Amino acid sequence: xxxxxxxxxxxxxxxxxxxxxxxxxxxxxxxxxxxxxxxxxxxxxxxxxxxxxxxxxxxxxxxxxxxxxxxxxxxxxxxxxxxxxxxxxxxxxxxxxxxxxxxxxxxxxxxxx
Amino acid sequence: xxxxxxxxxxxxxxxxxxxxxxxxxxxxxxxxxxxxxxxxxxxxxxxxxxxxxxxxxxxxxxxxxxxxxxxxxxxxxxxxxxxxxxxxxxxxxxxxxxxxxxxxxxxxxxxx
Numbered sequence: 001x002x003x004x005x006x007x008x009x010x011x012x013x014x015x016x017x018x019x020x021x022x023x024x025x026x027x028x029x030x031x032x033x034x035x036x037x038x039x040x041x042x043x044x045x046x047x048x049x050x051x052x053x054x055x056x057x058x059x060x061x062x063x064x065x066x067x068x069x070x071x072x073x074x075x076x077x078x079x080x081x082x083x084x085x086x087x088x089x090x091x092x093x094x095x096x097x098x099x100x101x102x103x104x105x106x107x108x109x110x111x112x113x
Numbered sequence: 114x115x116x117x118x119x120x121x122x123x124x125x126x127x128x129x130x131x132x133x134x135x136x137x138x139x140x141x142x143x144x145x146x147x148x149x150x151x152x153x154x155x156x157x158x159x160x161x162x163x164x165x166x167x168x169x170x171x172x173x174x175x176x177x178x179x180x181x182x183x184x185x186x187x188x189x190x191x192x193x194x195x196x197x198x199x200x201x202x203x204x205x206x207x208x209x210x211x212x213x214x215x216x217x218x219x220x221x222x223x224x225x
Contacts, residue, residue, distance in 0.1 A: 004156070031211060033211045033212070040218075041217060041218070042117075042119075042202050042204075042215030042216055042217050042218050043157065043202070043213075043215050044215070045212050045213065045214070048211055048212060056212050058212070090156050090157070092156075092211060094211045100211060101147070101159055101162065102147070102159065102211045102213060103159065104149075104156035104157045104158070104159075105156050106154070106155050106156045107155075107156050
């Protein structure tokens with residue numbers, strides 16, 4: 001049973017560019033959440049997708065956007081990259097219901113130069 | 114919004130000793146408290162969780178306690194082993210659907 005998979009594992013971009021990160025949820029999961037983890041800090045919630053709609057959003061600017069596809073996979077897009085966007089981007093999946101547990105992928109390490 | 118504070122930031126223990134990590138939360142509406150272990154180059158791995166209707170939960174060498182009145186919860190690791198070395202994060206959630214507020218993490222080092 002494959003867990004949460006993310007691609008690419010590493011990415012280097014320059015300021016002002018745009019980036020797209022991808023995530024496939026754990027089998028049987030229908031909800032995808034994205035987190036940003038800066039070096040030495042805990043993950044911070046960006047947003048969550050369920051039924052192809054953004055259901056909740058954290059305190060991130062509109063430069064951060066996402067999408068969920070009918071097969072539950074998801075993309076995170078970041079426009080007009082800033083140096084401060086350098087971080088580990090984590091995707092987590094879960095299934096709706098009372099006993100929701102969040103399972104994380106290994107992340108995409110984004111470096112903005 | 115919810116704020117989670119985690120202490121200590123680093124913890125060094127001898128193999129076989131116990132390790133305790135403490136977290137406090139601010140929102141009394143929080144009802145779900147997971148703990149994650151993150152090894153270098155990997156994503157956080159769920160190791161144990163507790164809901165607000167339970168005061169304590171144990172899974173082999175790992176236990177979590179919750180004090181709703183004081184708004185704090187703790188992770189206890191007994192008989193520590195070198196493979197327990199990692200960064201541990203506590204988190205809290207005021208709603209379902211996977212929006213977690215994480216603490217800043219505790220670097221645990223178990224020395225043989």
